[in-house]
Amino acid sequence: MNMNYALLLIAVPLAVAFLQPLFGMISKKFTKWVTFLTLAFNFVYSLCLLNYVMTNGPQIAVIGNWRPPFGINLYLSALSLFLATIIYFVGTVVSFYFIGIKDKPIDDKLSLVMLLVVGAAGAIVMTGDLFNMFVFIEILSIGTAILIASRDKGLSYKGALKYMIFGSIGSSMLLFAIGFTYGTLGTLNLAEIALRFHEINPTLASFIVLMFTGGVFVEAELFPFNMWVPDSYEGASPHINAILSGIVSTAGIYAIMRVFMTVFGINIGDRIVIYGKLNFNAILITIGVITTAIGELSALTQKNIKKILAFSSMAQMGVIAFAIGIGNQIALTGGIFHLFNHAISKALLFLVAAMIIRNIGSADIDDMEGFGRHNKFLAIIFAIGAFGIIGIPFFNGFWSKMYIIDGAVMRSTPWTYFALSFILGAALIEAFYYFRIIYKMFNDKKITAKNRIHPFAYISVALLAIVVLTVGIYPSLFSNILNHASAGIFDRVQYITTVLGMGVLR
Amino acid sequence: MKKTEFITGSFIALTLVVLLGIFFFQALFQPSYEGKVMPVDNVNLKNRVSLHYVLKNVNNASKYLAMHGMRYFNNRSSVPSQTITYGKSKNLEEGSANEVTSIVVNYRGFDTLGEVTVLFISIIGITMLIGGVVEKKWIKPSLIVRTGSKFLFPFILLFGVYIFIHGHLTPGGGFPGGAVIASGFLLLLLGLENYRFNTKASKVIESLAGLTFVCIGLIGLFTKNSFLANFIPTGTVGLLYSAGMVSLIYVVIGIKVGAELSTGVAELKEGNKND
Structure with missing residues (x-):
């Protein structure tokens, strides 16, 4: 199997996106179907590639026949393809949901932008080149801003503007980091940087890491760069929020994992420490704790269901940052698993929230009292998603949080225990506000439905709920992939030799 | 946007900028005994990948890297290259004059x-x-x-x-x-x-x-x-x-x-x- 054909995963969405304006002249509905079919193709193809990589080990795809440190390459490992598969899966489900909602005049452009955002997120998790990652982060952030602004209300413009400001500051910081890296090492290839990053002066290395932080923390919704989250999520349509939460933040967290650990990290004992003068692992743990605490406490005070879910999404990103900061393999496995669970459950929650909002015409949780009596199916699905996020036993979030706690306990320094207590306390708060919503839904009260819901919407949420339940009941389904994925982050030598060839260590 | 929100935001931004600035200047004036590569002294422009793009010898460099391994990275300019003459050189690996x-x-x-x-x-x-x-x-x-x-x-x-x-x-x-x-x-x-x-x-x-x-x-x-x-x-x-x-x-x-x-x-x- 020629792995260079993996480029189809990026080339096909781009080609179809270029053609979407022509399809839009035929029919708006048709563009939605085209987006759905393209993403479905990507999902199936990435599953095939994942299957191949699991048996044959990580591979690279070369672009333009220029071998890696000189040209651009894709790195196809269990982690990249696993995350790409999740991204395409969530994209497929959301675009299927998107077919069902009422047509608006700008829908052809929206489905185009959606396709580009999902395609770019897939490219970020597969690329092996720093500047290439930057280009696709640009596409991702511009596309996300357009998606947020597409609701055509004052609030959504405000949210989009905030996201644009943060996104452009982040991008310019990222460009600084890339410039310094190229200026000192003379290369942009991730594997070569990983091989030679310890040659850089530690102070400068820390500076590069800090600058890089600015770029990816915006997408990953982590603390100093997440002030856009509440306004943007409130302003955007709920199904767009499913993309923001399930796809954009997944790509951001992948960039943190890959670049901070494999590229900027050095192996010390059983864990990876980020090279440089600063103890960046402790900073990441602190950032994770702050993000989680702020997110959960803010979610507690909100009445708007979109804002609650947005803050909850921020908090989960904090948990994953905490897992990355701990830096041993168990915690990292938990982090990747939690990323998967979060993408699926949060997409599910946002889609159900979209349907509820459409059905009763209000996003306030007080107006949802009695919704469970009115529409049992949706309320139960919402409860499944919420249980998955909280981590009730036999739902998917339980297993990933167990992994993270296990890893944190294995690290066993006073600071980790202190941080862990915060994470666990935050999980309690989270359980409280989710149970409050579920309790309100199943209260006995008569409500009147306003709008009908399209059957496609039911199918898409049911699909996601099935995944949540399957993973919860049978968590070892993915254990093989997850072990390979976290080992792929840890085995830096394997990353370098796969990309640059075995001879490089001579 | 409330006024307090704005003041807090600008305070955080200012703190970040000052911290990053201190970091930046510290890196510039630190002696280079800790790591080899520095932004100010010892920058060797020939030790960048773009050298091969200019000389159009990327394929040679790939072979050189496979042969010599780690030694390549310290000395990129030792990769053999051919002289390129405007209007005469034919069938190079990459043919644009610009x-x-x-x-x-x-x-x-x-x-x-x-x-x-x-x-x-x-x-x-x-x-x-x-x-x-x-x-x-x-x-x-x-x-x-x-x-x-x-x-x-x-x-x-x-x-x-x-x-x-x-x-x-x-x-x-x-x-x-x-x-x-x-x-x-x-x-x-x-x-x-x-x-x-x-x-x-x-x-x-x-x-x-x-x-x-x-x-x-x-x-x-x-x-x-x-x-x-x-x-x-x-x-x-x-x-x-x-x-x-x-x-x-x-x-x-x-x-x-x-x-x-x-x-x-x-x-x-x-x-x-x-x-």
């Missing part, structure tokens, strides 16, 4: 595909969100502008086409060429009173040009087994018919950028009425 073009379109062509997409999605966003806001302030042009824009338009178009066709030989290329073409259409939109830009046709051209770019990449994938691989002989350096697919891609980019920017400018003026 070094920047060879990097942008060939060695790192995938990034350019991404950049084209960035422009595409930005124009889509602009026309979707703020289309048709400029028309209110339109002032009737004077006689000189009306005559001059009609007279100059073909020359501007010709100059734009010249720039992107010669992208692999002279400075410039697809993006500047496209921008020049769009400026010609902007002149018409501003200078002629009842000029209507054909947005539909322009969109069709733009879509097909974008598709052609991806298809050139896919032809490389299917014939040479690698996306965006060169599948046309590179010819003699410095001739118009040289550089293989590089010139082809730059023509496509020029057409695409020209159509795209023109559509953007026209829709800013007229609004997208066909929706």
Whole structure:
């Protein structure tokens, strides 16, 4: 199997996106179907590639026949393809949901932008080149801003503007980091940087890491760069929020994992420490704790269901940052698993929230009292998603949080225990506000439905709920992939030799 | 936005900027005994990947890396290279006389595909969100502008086409060429009173040009087994018919950028009425 054909995963969405304006002249509905079919193709193809990589080990795809440190390459490992598969899966489900909602005049452009955002997120998790990652982060952030602004209300413009400001500051910081890296090492290839990053002066290395932080923390919704989250999520349509939460933040967290650990990290004992003068692992743990605490406490005070879910999404990103900061393999496995669970459950929650909002015409949780009596199916699905996020036993979030706690306990320094207590306390708060919503839904009260819901919407949420339940009941389904994925982050030598060839260590 | 929120935000931003600034200056003035590579002293411009792009010896460098391993990274300039003579050297691995073009379109062509997409999605966003806001302030042009824009338009178009066709030989290329073409259409939109830009046709051209770019990449994938691989002989350096697919891609980019920017400018003026 020629792995260079993996480029189809990026080339096909781009080609179809270029053609979407022509399809839009035929029919708006048709563009939605085209987006759905393209993403479905990507999902199936990435599953095939994942299957191949699991048996044959990580591979690279070369672009333009220029071998890696000189040209651009894709790195196809269990982690990249696993995350790409999740991204395409969530994209497929959301675009299927998107077919069902009422047509608006700008829908052809929206489905185009959606396709580009999902395609770019897939490219970020597969690329092996720093500047290439930057280009696709640009596409991702511009596309996300357009998606947020597409609701055509004052609030959504405000949210989009905030996201644009943060996104452009982040991008310019990222460009600084890339410039310094190229200026000192003379290369942009991730594997070569990983091989030679310890040659850089530690102070400068820390500076590069800090600058890089600015770029990816915006997408990953982590603390100093997440002030856009509440306004943007409130302003955007709920199904767009499913993309923001399930796809954009997944790509951001992948960039943190890959670049901070494999590229900027050095192996010390059983864990990876980020090279440089600063103890960046402790900073990441602190950032994770702050993000989680702020997110959960803010979610507690909100009445708007979109804002609650947005803050909850921020908090989960904090948990994953905490897992990355701990830096041993168990915690990292938990982090990747939690990323998967979060993408699926949060997409599910946002889609159900979209349907509820459409059905009763209000996003306030007080107006949802009695919704469970009115529409049992949706309320139960919402409860499944919420249980998955909280981590009730036999739902998917339980297993990933167990992994993270296990890893944190294995690290066993006073600071980790202190941080862990915060994470666990935050999980309690989270359980409280989710149970409050579920309790309100199943209260006995008569409500009147306003709008009908399209059957496609039911199918898409049911699909996601099935995944949540399957993973919860049978968590070892993915254990093989997850072990390979976290080992792929840890085995830096394997990353370098796969990309640059075995001879490089001579 | 509340005032307190703004003050807190600016305080956090200021703190971050000061911290980063301290960090930056510390790195600049630190002695270099801790790590080998420093930003100020000892920067060796020849120890960068771009050296091979300029000397067109990437394939040699790949072989050299496979043979010598780690030693390659400390001494990139020891990779053997051949002398390139303008107008004489034939069938090099990469045939454009303009070094920047060879990097942008060939060695790192995938990034350019991404950049084209960035422009595409930005124009889509602009026309979707703020289309048709400029028309209110339109002032009737004077006689000189009306005559001059009609007279100059073909020359501007010709100059734009010249720039992107010669992208692999002279400075410039697809993006500047496209921008020049769009400026010609902007002149018409501003200078002629009842000029209507054909947005539909322009969109069709733009879509097909974008598709052609991806298809050139896919032809490389299917014939040479690698996306965006060169599948046309590179010819003699410095001739118009040289550089293989590089010139082809730059023509496509020029057409695409020209159509795209023109559509953007026209829709800013007229609004997208066909929706």
